[in-house]
Amino acid sequence: MSAGQGNSGRAAFFDVDETLIGLKSMFDFLEFYLEQQGEPASTYRRLTAELNRMAASGSPRQEVNRHYYRFYTGHSAQRLARLGLDWFDRRLTAGGLFITEPTARLAGHLRRGDLVMLLSGSFAACLDPIADHLGAHWALGTRPRIRRGDLTGEVLTPIIGPTKGRAARVTMALGGLDPAVCAAYGDHSSDLDLLRSVGQPVVVGGDPVLTEYAARMRWERIPADRSAMDAAAAAVHRGPTNPVVSWEA
Secondary structure, three states: OOOOOOOOOOEEEEEOEOOOEOOOHHHHHHHHHHHHOOOOHHHHHHHHHHHHHHHHOOOOHHHHHHHHHHOOOOOEHHHHHHHHHHHHHHHHHHOOOEEHHHHHHHHHHHHOOOEEEEEOOOOHHHHHHHHHHHOOOEEEOOOEEEEOOEEEEEEOOOOOOHHHHHHHHHHHHHOOOOHHHOEEEEOOHHHHHHHHOOOEEEEEOOOHHHHHHHHHHOOEEEOOOEOOOOHHHHHHHOOOOOOOOOOOO
């Protein structure tokens, strides 16, 4: 990620999955990772079915997020990071990864000198390549616990729901930034706290809860159309989507 921190006195906070990219990174990476491990496709279906059952039974999103990372218990953090780069390269080469308008907005914030921060329930193996490619200053995701180089299956605080809003508020407070001139982008009702934390909230796509709230609060809305050639992403620096559970990262 970029070492700079912005110099405009403003910040822009972006959710990642289905806000900047048109897929659920955690699930797409899990399928790729299992493939690289030599696992049959049935392993991916079985693991995601577990998460579907938890979500359907009403388990909190934070707990579903924690359960996901238990799949990596005993796996090498270094190998996960390396395969995260390979996963991103494959997805980028396939095209259609980035959502056009929000990605173009991110590039605009960078040109103006704004601090750009990604916030996601996903983890560094997925987020770091995305942040590096886009030139974001910082990516904050759910952080798995690591012991002797391997994941323990436990995590620190999942970066989901209100935690995203708290992270944005802390970042603005520590940086002496005025929330009224800062922006945030999100696609799901779980991003509401993040969007409420700034003076310039932007709703991406057509989530019904966010759409209704945006209309009532007169928030800006932008489409979630993907570019087949990822033209917006290419201007910054240089397979099919999987079925996923109904909770948001």
